[in-house]
Structure formats: C-alpha cells, structure tokens
Amino acid sequence: xxxxxxxxxxxxxxxxxxxxxxxxxxxxxxxxxxxxxxxxxxxxxxxxxxxxxxxxxxxxxxxxxxxxxxxxxxxxxxxxxxxxxxxxxxxxxxxxxxxxxxxxxxxxxxxxxxxxxxxxxxxxxxxxxxxxxxxxxxxxxxxxxxxxxxxxxxxxxxxxxxxxxxxxxxxxxxxxxxxxxxxxxxxxxxxxxxxxxxxxxxxxxxxxxxxxxxxxxxxxxxxxxxxxxxxxxxxxxxxxxxxxxxxxxxxxxxxxx
Amino acid sequence: xxxxxxxxxxxxxxxxxxxxxxxxxxxxxxxxxxxxxxxxxxxxxxxxxxxxxxxxxxxxxxxxxxxxxxxxxxxxxxxxxxxxxxxxxxxxxxxxxxxxxxxxxxxxxxxxxxxxxxxxxxxxxxxxxxxxxxxxxxxxxxxxxxxxxxxxxxxxxxxxxxxxxxxxxxxxxxxxxxxxxxxxxxxxxxxxxxxxxxxxxxxxxxxxxxxxxxxxxxxxxxxxxxxxxxxxxxxxxxxxxxxxxxxxxxx
Numbered sequence: 001x002x003x004x005x006x007x008x009x010x011x012x013x014x015x016x017x018x019x020x021x022x023x024x025x026x027x028x029x030x031x032x033x034x035x036x037x038x039x040x041x042x043x044x045x046x047x048x049x050x051x052x053x054x055x056x057x058x059x060x061x062x063x064x065x066x067x068x069x070x071x072x073x074x075x076x077x078x079x080x081x082x083x084x085x086x087x088x089x090x091x092x093x094x095x096x097x098x099x100x101x102x103x104x105x106x107x108x109x110x111x112x113x114x115x116x117x118x119x120x121x122x123x124x125x126x127x128x129x130x131x132x133x134x135x136x137x138x139x140x141x142x143x144x145x146x147x148x149x150x151x152x153x154x155x156x157x158x159x160x161x162x163x164x165x166x167x168x169x170x171x172x173x174x175x176x177x178x179x180x181x182x183x184x185x186x187x188x189x190x191x192x193x194x195x196x197x198x199x200x201x202x203x204x205x206x207x208x209x210x211x212x213x214x215x216x217x218x219x220x221x222x223x224x225x226x227x228x229x230x231x232x233x234x235x236x237x238x239x240x241x242x243x244x245x246x247x248x249x250x251x252x253x254x255x256x257x
Numbered sequence: 258x259x260x261x262x263x264x265x266x267x268x269x270x271x272x273x274x275x276x277x278x279x280x281x282x283x284x285x286x287x288x289x290x291x292x293x294x295x296x297x298x299x300x301x302x303x304x305x306x307x308x309x310x311x312x313x314x315x316x317x318x319x320x321x322x323x324x325x326x327x328x329x330x331x332x333x334x335x336x337x338x339x340x341x342x343x344x345x346x347x348x349x350x351x352x353x354x355x356x357x358x359x360x361x362x363x364x365x366x367x368x369x370x371x372x373x374x375x376x377x378x379x380x381x382x383x384x385x386x387x388x389x390x391x392x393x394x395x396x397x398x399x400x401x402x403x404x405x406x407x408x409x410x411x412x413x414x415x416x417x418x419x420x421x422x423x424x425x426x427x428x429x430x431x432x433x434x435x436x437x438x439x440x441x442x443x444x445x446x447x448x449x450x451x452x453x454x455x456x457x458x459x460x461x462x463x464x465x466x467x468x469x470x471x472x473x474x475x476x477x478x479x480x481x482x483x484x485x486x487x488x489x490x491x492x493x494x495x496x497x498x499x500x501x502x503x504x505x506x507x508x
C-alpha cells in the first residue's frame with residue numbers, strides 16, 4: 001500500500017472516531033450561544049458538582065503524590081521478599097473495572113461491610129476513597145523509572161558527608177524526581193476529575209450533595225436535559241484538554257518526545 | 258518506610274478487593290456458581306469477552322498503522338495529530354460516551370444512529386482504548402534500525418514482505434503489550450458505554466453494567482460473583498503483560 005493510502009486510512013479513522021465526535025459536542029454545547037451554555041453550567045447543582053469534584057481532587061491527588069513518592073523510593077532502594085508481587089499489585093487499580101472498585105468499597109465501609117460506617121458510603125469520604133483507589137499508580141509509575149535510572153550514588157555521597165535523611169530527600173531526591181512527579185500529579189488529577197464508575201457506586205448520586213461533575217453529566221442526560229449534559233461535558237472536556245496540553249508542552253520542553 | 262507503603266496499598270486496594278472475593282462466596286460455592294451461570298450473566302460475560310476481543314484485534318491493526326504513519330510519514334500537522342492520540346485518556350469516560358452519541362446518536366447530523374446497539378458498544382470501546390497500542394508501538398518503531406529493511410528491499414523484497422518479515426517481528430512484543438492493556442480496559446469499561454449502549458439485557462449489557470445493576474437492586478452477592486470474573490481477567494492481563502515485559506527485557 002502506498003504511503004498516501006496508509007496516511008488516509010489512519011487520519012480518516014482518527015477523524016471519524018475522535019476528532020469529529022469531540023468537535024460535535026463543542027458545537028452542540030454552544031449552538032444556542034455562549035450565554036445559554038454558561039447558564040447551563042452555573043445552575044446551583046452544577047456549581048455544587050464542580051466544587052465537589054475539585055475538593056475531592058485536592059484531597060486525593062496529594063495523598064497519591066505522597067504515597068507514590070514513598071513507594072517508588074522504597075522500590076528503588078530496597079530489596080525485600082515479595083517485592084515483585086508488590087510491584088505488580090500496584091498496577092491493579094489500572095486493571096480493575098471502576099464498578100468493581102465501587103462495590104469493593106461498599107463491601108468494606110457500607111452498612112453490612114467489614115468496617116461499617118455511616119460517614120463513608122453515600123458521602124464525600126467514600127468518593128475520596130474511590131478516587132484515591134483509581135488514581136493510585138500514576139505517581140509511582142512516573143517516579144520509579146527516574147529513580148532507577150539515577151541510582152543512589154548522589155544520595156550516598158550526601159549521607160557520607162553528614163546530611164540527614166530529610167536533607168538528602170529535600171536536596172537530592174526531590175530535585176531529581178521533580179518532572180516525573182509533575183507528570184504523575186497531572187495524570188492523577190485528570191483521572192481524579194474524570195472518574196465515573198467507582199464514584200457512581202459509592203456516592204448514591206444525591207444531587208446537590210454527592211453528585212460530582214461526571215455524575216452531573218449523566219444526571220442531565222438521563223433527565224433529557226441534553227443542553228445541560230453537553231455544557232457540563234464541555235467543561236470536563238476542557239479540563240481534560242488543558243491537562244493534555246500542559247503535559248505535552250512540559251514533555252516537549254524536557255525532551256521526552 | 259516500606260511497611261507504610263505496603264500498609265497504604267493494603268488498606269486502599271487489597272482489603273476492599275478481598276472483600277469482593279469473600280462476599281462472592283458468602284452463600285457458598287453453589288450460590289456463586291448460580292450467580293455467574295444464570296442466563297443474563299452468561300450473556301453479559303460472553304458479550305463482554307467477545308466485543309473486547311474484536312476491539313483488541315482492531316486496535317492491533319489500526320494502532321500499529323497509526324503509529325507507523327506518525328513515525329515514518331511526514332505531513333503538515335503531524336505533531337498535532339500525535340498530541341490528539343492521548344485525548345481518550347484525558348477525556349472523562351462519561352464524556353467519551355456523550356461525544357459519540359452527539360455524532361452517531363439519534364440527534365446526530367450524519368444520519369447514522371447506532372445508539373443502543375452493539376455497534377455503539379464497539380465504537381465506545383475503540384474510543385477509550387485507542388492510545389494503548391499506538392503508544393506502545395511508537396517508541397519501538399522510532400528506535401528500529403533501518404539497515405535490515407533497506408537490505409531486504411535491495412534484495413528485492415516487496416514492501417509487504419519487508420513489513421511482515423522484518424518490522425512486524427520487532428514490533429510484536431509492543432503490539433502484544435498494548436493489545437493486552439486494551440483488552441483489559443475493554444473488559445472492565447463502564448463510563449463510556451453507559452449512555453450509548455442502552456444497557457439492554459441479552460443485547461448490549463456488558464459485565465460491568467450488569468454488576469452496577471445488581472448493586473443498585475441490592476444483590477451485592479451476585480454483583481460480587483460477576484466482579485470476581487472481572488478480577489480474574491484483570492489479574493491474567495496484568496500477569497501476561499508483566500511476563501511479556503520480562504521476556505522482552507531478558508532478550
């Protein structure tokens with residue numbers, strides 16, 4: 001097949017599956033003017049959903065950043081029994097269906113669960129736990145390769161010269177991993193904002209209380225308020241596209257592409 | 258420090274997943290077996306696995322082709338197209354469903370309406386799994402030495418033979434790894450199919466949607482049983498990919 005034919009097939013596939021559909025959502029959201037779209041995303045439940053999504057991300061992402069750096073550091077510096085198994089288990093959240101994640105949290109924290117609590121399921125802590133679960137591996141997977149490549153020479157030199165552990169971490173380790181950590185945080189944020197299935201199960205979808213922005217999109221769609229669904233969908237799409245653009249720019253600047 | 262890290266993973270991920278497995282056998286093995294062999298569950302599982310295989314196969318072909326075009330071809334806007342590949346990872350899954358519905362749904366402008374059909378299911382899964390094979394194959398293709406290809410061509414091999422005998426063997430581990438990830442994702446996918454597939458039992462209801470329905474109706478034991486099936490698939494996929502990666506590293 002000629003070069004042109006291959007290019008046409010590839011670009012045609014991307015256009016039909018990706019570009020035209022995404023463009024269509026933007027068109028639909030704004031077809032009655034910018035004012036109508038703005039009104040649709042500034043109703044009280046929409047605003048509540050937006051702020052809930054941001055709140056959850058602001059808790060879940062730092063939690064994963066701390067866990068991710070700690071875990072990557074442990075995996076890069078120590079050998080212990082079961083290390084390979086631990087390494088594989090970290091990726092489980094990428095492989096497990098979001099609905100199963102939601103169910104698993106209900107079975108632990110729900111009314112008939114292992115640790116029954118009235119504060120978790122159908123409430124914000126449950127949404128936070130679900131979000132931490134699904135975005136858990138990102139920081140580890142971005143930071144670990146950097147640490148493995150850099151080795152421990154500099155850290156050992158610093159220790160030998162009398163630096164305390166926290167000084168080694170602050171002055172040597174953190175500057176080394178800063179770009180990996182940045183990418184990990186960006187990817188976690190995108191996932192945290194966009195999570196749907198796990199949150200749908202644990203939140204109970206109570207409008208104005210436990211409804212995140214993704215749940216709000218579904219709610220508007222099921223209520224046949226398509227304009228509202230498209231407008232809120234565009235807000236989410238813009239958040240996603242911004243994350244993607246920042247990521248691409250950073251990578252280009254640091255020579256990863 | 259290591260203990261803290263293991264404890265966190267255990268609390269957040271492992272204990273909850275263990276609770277799913279324990280709950281699925283709560284009423285004995287017989288009840289577990291009934292839950293995953295009732296006709297609706299069997300239909301959902303068959304559909305999930307079947308459509309995921311088709312998605313994986315299409316991703317293998319189209320992903321490799323797109324990666325080839327992005328690495329070996331030159332055209333204006335190539336870098337923008339390259340950036341667009343990650344869009345499905347950046348878009349929330351519910352938006353992915355909405356996006357496809359806007360174009361291929363009942364109110365779409367092109368006169369194609371696939372809403373509530375298996376075609377819709379296929380489209381949604383192709384959308385969300387698009388980047389896996391492309392992103393796995395691209396770096397390998399970039400690092401490939403051109404000498405063997407040039408030698409094959411100068412000895413009179415056709416472009417197709419060169420691809421099949423020289424390029425494809427080098428790409429195979431990357432394609433397999435990407436396909437594994439895409440298959441795993443397709444089997445568990447929920448957000449993008451919930452709006453567009455219509456969730457009709459025996460027709461477009463996949464396993465994750467079935468589990469969701471069972472949770473909603475309070476049948477957590479049944480939901481846990483089907484979830485165990487999904488967990489087993491997830492485990493097999495992870496082990497398979499880790500095996501391919503290890504074999505690749507050993508070479």
